Amino acid sequence: MNKHVELKNHQREIYYFRLRLAVSIGFVLALLAILLARFAYLQMVRHDHYQTLAESNRISVVPIVPNRGLILDRNGVVLAHNYSGYTLEITPSRTADLEATINDLSTLVEITPKDRKRFKKLLAERRNFETLVIRSRLSDEEVARFAAQQYRFPGVEIKARLFRDYPYGEKTAHLIGYVGRINQTDVAQLEENDLAANYRGSDYIGKTGLEQSYESELHGVTGVEQVEVDSGGRAVRRLSRAPPVSGNMLVLSIDAKLQEIAFQSFGNYRGALVAIDPNNGEVLAFVSKPGYDPSLFIDGIDTQSWDELNNSPDTPLNNRALRGQYPPGSTIKPFMALAGLHYGERAPGLTISDPGYFTLPGSSHQYRDWKKEGHGSVDMFKSIVVSCDTYYYGLATDLGIDRISSYLPRFGFGKKTGIDLEGETSGLLPSQEWKKKRYQQIWYPGDTVSVGIGQGYNLVTPMQLALATTTLANNGIGYKPHLVREVRSAHIDKNHAIGNELLPNLKIAPAHLDLVRRAMVAVTQPGGTAVQAAAGAPYHIAGKTGTAQVVGIKQGEKYIEDQVQERHRDHAWFIAFAPAEQPRIALAVLVENGGHGGSTAAPIARKVLDYYLLGKVPQPLPDVADKEGEEHD
Amino acid sequence: MTRRQLWLRFIVHLDRPLLLGIVLLLLTSLLVLYSADNASWGQPLNQMLNIVVALTCMWLIANLPLHYLMRTAVPIYLLGMALLIGVALFGEISHGARRWLNLGIATIQPSELMKIGVPLMMAWYFEKHEATLTMKNYIVATLLLVVPVGLIARQPDLGTAILISASGFYVLFLAGLSWRVIGGLFVAALISAPLLWSTLHDYQRLRILMLLDPSQDALGKGYHTIQATIAVGSGGLLGKGYLKGTQTHLDFLPERTTDFIFAVYSEEFGLLGNLILLSLYFFVIARGFVITANASTYFTRLMAGSITLTFATYAFVNMGMVSGILPVVGVPLPLMSYGGTSMLTLLLGFGMLMSIETHKKLIKT
Numbered sequence: 001m002n003k004h005v006e007l008k009n010h011q012r013e014i015y016y017f018r019l020r021l022a023v024s025i026g027f028v029l030a031l032l033a034i035l036l037a038r039f040a041y042l043q044m045v046r047h048d049h050y051q052t053l054a055e056s057n058r059i060s061v062v063p064i065v066p067n068r069g070l071i072l073d074r075n076g077v078v079l080a081h082n083y084s085g086y087t088l089e090i091t092p093s094r095t096a097d098l099e100a101t102i103n104d105l106s107t108l109v110e111i112t113p114k115d116r117k118r119f120k121k122l123l124a125e126r127r128n129f130e131t132l133v134i135r136s137r138l139s140d141e142e143v144a145r146f147a148a149q150q151y152r153f154p155g156v157e158i159k160a161r162l163f164r165d166y167p168y169g170e171k172t173a174h175l176i177g178y179v180g181r182i183n184q185t186d187v188a189q190l191e192e193n194d195l196a197a198n199y200r201g202s203d204y205i206g207k208t209g210l211e212q213s214y215e216s217e218l219h220g221v222t223g224v225e226q227v228e229v230d231s232g233g234r235a236v237r238r239l240s241r242a243p244p245v246s247g248n249m250l251v252l253s254i255d256a257k258l259q260e261i262a263f264q265s266f267g268n269y270r271g272a273l274v275a276i277d278p279n280n281g282e283v284l285a286f287v288s289k290p291g292y293d294p295s296l297f298i299d300g301i302d303t304q305s306w307d308e309l310n311n312s313p314d315t316p317l318n319n320r321a322l323r324g325q326y327p328p329g330s331t332i333k334p335f336m337a338l339a340g341l342h343y344g345e346r347a348p349g350l351t352i353s354d355p356g357y358f359t360l361p362g363s364s365h366q367y368r369d370w371k372k373e374g375h376g377s378v379d380m381f382k383s384i385v386v387s388c389d390t391y392y393y394g395l396a397t398d399l400g401i402d403r404i405s406s407y408l409p410r411f412g413f414g415k416k417t418g419i420d421l422e423g424e425t426s427g428l429l430p431s432q433e434w435k436k437k438r439y440q441q442i443w444y445p446g447d448t449v450s451v452g453i454g455q456g457y458n459l460v461t462p463m464q465l466a467l468a469t470t471t472l473a474n475n476g477i478g479y480k481p482h483l484v485r486e487v488r489s490a491h492i493d494k495n496h497a498i499g500n501e502l503l504p505n506l507k508i509a510p511a512h513l514d515l516v517r518r519a520m521v522a523v524t525q526p527g528g529t530a531v532q533a534a535a536g537a538p539y540h541i542a543g544k545t546g547t548a549q550v551v552g553i554k555q556g557e558k559y560i561e562d563q564v565q566e567r568h569r570d571h572a573w574f575i576a577f578a579p580a581e582q583p584r585i586a587l588a589v590l591v592e593n594g595g596h597g598g599s600t601a602a603p604i605a606r607k608v609l610d611y612y613l614l615g616k617v618p619q620p621l622p623d624v625a626d627k628e629g630e631e632h633d
Numbered sequence: 634m635t636r637r638q639l640w641l642r643f644i645v646h647l648d649r650p651l652l653l654g655i656v657l658l659l660l661t662s663l664l665v666l667y668s669a670d671n672a673s674w675g676q677p678l679n680q681m682l683n684i685v686v687a688l689t690c691m692w693l694i695a696n697l698p699l700h701y702l703m704r705t706a707v708p709i710y711l712l713g714m715a716l717l718i719g720v721a722l723f724g725e726i727s728h729g730a731r732r733w734l735n736l737g738i739a740t741i742q743p744s745e746l747m748k749i750g751v752p753l754m755m756a757w758y759f760e761k762h763e764a765t766l767t768m769k770n771y772i773v774a775t776l777l778l779v780v781p782v783g784l785i786a787r788q789p790d791l792g793t794a795i796l797i798s799a800s801g802f803y804v805l806f807l808a809g810l811s812w813r814v815i816g817g818l819f820v821a822a823l824i825s826a827p828l829l830w831s832t833l834h835d836y837q838r839l840r841i842l843m844l845l846d847p848s849q850d851a852l853g854k855g856y857h858t859i860q861a862t863i864a865v866g867s868g869g870l871l872g873k874g875y876l877k878g879t880q881t882h883l884d885f886l887p888e889r890t891t892d893f894i895f896a897v898y899s900e901e902f903g904l905l906g907n908l909i910l911l912s913l914y915f916f917v918i919a920r921g922f923v924i925t926a927n928a929s930t931y932f933t934r935l936m937a938g939s940i941t942l943t944f945a946t947y948a949f950v951n952m953g954m955v956s957g958i959l960p961v962v963g964v965p966l967p968l969m970s971y972g973g974t975s976m977l978t979l980l981l982g983f984g985m986l987m988s989i990e991t992h993k994k995l996i997k998t
Contacts, residue, residue, distance in 0.1 A: 230885075
């Protein structure tokens with residue numbers, strides 16, 4: 001009985017066990033079915049999606065930065081070029097402890113606090129897997145020292161990069177400008193102009209000067225390399241490559257030697273000089289002094305150097321030629337004379353008597369001539385030669401401000417010259433409307449009197465005055481000034497010359513022109529205000545001196561140069577073109593606090609003319625500051 | 634004895650279908666391991682050594698008569714318990730978990746031993762009380778399971794704890810635990826889930842959360858899942874070809890010789906390869922079930938069933954984890970992943986299956 005029950009139980013047990021086993025098999029099949037469904041979903045339904053993900057995982061598009069275009073002068077002298085140098089770079093994503101790594105590195109390679117600060121800034125702005133420069137321009141010795149220890153520094157490597165260099169340094173700083181690291185503002189700008197793609201991988205962008213205004217030519221087209229990368233972002237092999245296109249080369253109209261001579265001719269003076277070929281508007285020299293060392297800015301300037309430059313009373317960062325605004329002084333007189341002739345307010349032969357001052361009708365206020373005792377009987381020719389103030393006080397008054405402000409813009413006063421540099425200022429040509437807007441005041445007749453001799457409200461830039469002189473030199477036919485003559489491309493067929501852009505012909509009556517030009521030649525002849533500067537020149541110079549007051553002189557006071565602080569002394573101007581008969585060069589020189597145009601500005605112009613026209617290199621530069629001779633304007 | 638007789642004697646306790654399935658899987662393993670190790674022989678050679686050792690142990694166990702096997706149950710279980718307690722008290726901490734015990738000559742992971750020890754003990758216990766099974770016996774068996782699992786879960790090693798729970802549960806299930814109780818347990822598990830959640834370590838919670846949305850932490854905790862899923866998905870129908878998996882060879886796949894070896898396989902051999910691999914696993918599992926069905930004693934039935942089901946569970950959990958339907962719990966793919974310990978444990982189990990099959994035949998004849 002007992003046995004029977006047990007046997008029955010055993011069979012039932014087997015039955016039940018088999019049942020459970022069947023359930024188990026069902027369970028396993030269900031699990032396998034789940035897996036299979038999942039695999040089918042991933043590998044068939046979603047295959048394309050994951051395929052894309054896998055590809056984007058492995059393929060990295062690496063930009064190849066193009067070589068920046070060179071900048072040459074008109075004779076092929078290099079003004080900006082690239083040289084390869086070594087940088088020490090860190091990939092933060094592969095470096096565990098950045099601080100410790102940098103500290104260790106500093107035992108092998110000099111890393112200044114400035115480098116560290118710059119690195120921190122880069123770190124904050126970095127993109128994924130990017131390598132960041134900790135030190136640039138390593139010496140060969142430093143490279144060797146690091147290379148021997150490289151195994152200790154995962155994620156740190158030495159890279160060869162191209163650096164920008166400016167052989168002429170401060171002499172061309174305001175002309176060429178400089179490149180600098182691309183910052184957030186640049187990035188925003190590039191994005192706005194849809195150029196960000198072409199700057200992937202680029203570290204530098206033109207910040208000022210030609211480097212800035214011709215950025216699109218100089219930069220070139222970034223190449224693309226598709227590389228396979230591993231999970232650490234390291235390139236494993238190249239898949240495809242679209243080579244970069246080097247930036248275009250700029251050939252300037254600047255003559256480097258002329259530029260150098262002009263720069264050095266200033267001696268210790270501050271100032272600006274712009275020389276232009278009147279036959280086509282090509283700028284031959286473009287000087288603003290003092291300059292600065294452009295290389296300081298390439299990798300970000302340190303605070304100390306910046307403060308020095310920025311707080312210097314000499315304002316070396318100010319581009320005086322382009323942005324400096326000064327009263328034109330007597331250099332305005334030839335143009336005023338043309339206005340007088342144009343409107344028929346003065347006949348060439350009309351003479352006035354100069355008692356040494358001018359008074360407006362019904363007023364006792366005396367507008368003084370620079371020559372206290374006056375010039376006596378003065379006609380238009382003489383007014384230019386001796387720079388008679390009284391003549392122009394009266395002429396301006398007769399013309400009236402409205403006609404002055406409508407005539408002078410023809411020569412480019414009061415507006416930008418359109419030279420191929422950015423940041424140009426437009427000077428100031430006052431008018432009744434302008435004064436109302438600016439000062440909420442009406443225009444007084446006395447305002448016009450000062451305008452007549454280039455004082456008062458009107459301001460010009462050396463660039464503007466150079467252009468006006470050029471137009472005069474070319475008989476009223478001006479050209480838009482430009483610094484670049486030709487853009488040379490890697491593909492010869494894409495080279496293009498920068499065209500000479502004619503400005504509207506001023507159609508000045510030949511007789512008027514002839515008078516003014518003859519008078520300007522006489523300025524550099526005995527009896528003129530710039531006779532010393534032109535002495536012995538085998539060609540004729542047409543010129544005009546000018547003096548721009550820095551501080552006003554009260555009624556009845558006399559300006560005595562020696563008693564005025566150096567920085568309150570007058571600015572000296574000289575405009576000229578030569579040879580007077582067939583001008584090949586026209587220029588404007590400004591010497592800050594230089595006193596008299598004839599004694600400080602004109603000698604600088606003479607050196608430039610001598611070199612350009614005769615190929616004469618000035619001997620060890622004489623001190624242009626020596627005061628001499630007659631106290632002329 | 635002739636050489637042939639000697640050979641027959643040598644292989645008599647080896648179940649040929651099972652051996653065939655195992656060897657095919659092991660060969661696949663070496664093939665994939667070579668690729669996963671970036672076409673180097675380093676890990677494949679080590680794994681071969683592991684395999685030789687494990688196969689030898691399997692052969693020894695297969696030759697062990699059943700009553701000896703039964704007799705090992707209590708000592709193994711007690712040893713395992715002692716070691717687990719030892720780990721809890723003196724264990725070494727690595728990666729934030731106390732799993733290893735340094736015995737001076739070697740460090741061991743006692744939880745690995747309990748993968749066999751627990752079901753063995755439970756099967757032994759049910760066999761002991763076969764004639765008079767009552768609810769009390771199920772409760773005692775459950776305690777035999779819960780205590781070591783609790784210790785392992787505390788280490789913490791959630792993956793192993795769950796897998797041992799599963800193998801213990803399979804014993805209970807096959808021993809005829811009533812459906813009502815199973816249903817009750819299921820409901821209880823559902824209810825206690827929030828409670829369990831509160832006892833989990835942060836990293837364990839993260840892994841479960843990551844499963845729901847791995848992209849939340851794509852470079853951190855979700856990285857494993859995302860890269861593995863990409864590898865599998867990008868494999869497509871036929872795979873990228875042997876040694877051509879980009880996820881594998883460009884270093885995007887983490888732990889690709891161990892827990893994530895399936896992603897390597899799947900990337901290079903695609904859906905077709907997966908189908909073949911699943912078939913191989915199913916073949917081994919099916920053979921395990923046949924052995925279970927034919928087993929002669931209560932103990933062997935329970936043991937064989939539990940071993941087979943546990944093997945299936947391992948495979949499912951690993952592949953589910955790699956393909957992103959289960960959390961990353963650190964379970965190797967049986968017979969495929971690199972590693973000596975799990976290889977040994979698995980082949981010891983298969984040795985028992987073979988012993989169960991072959992000694993039964995001898996008994997019958």
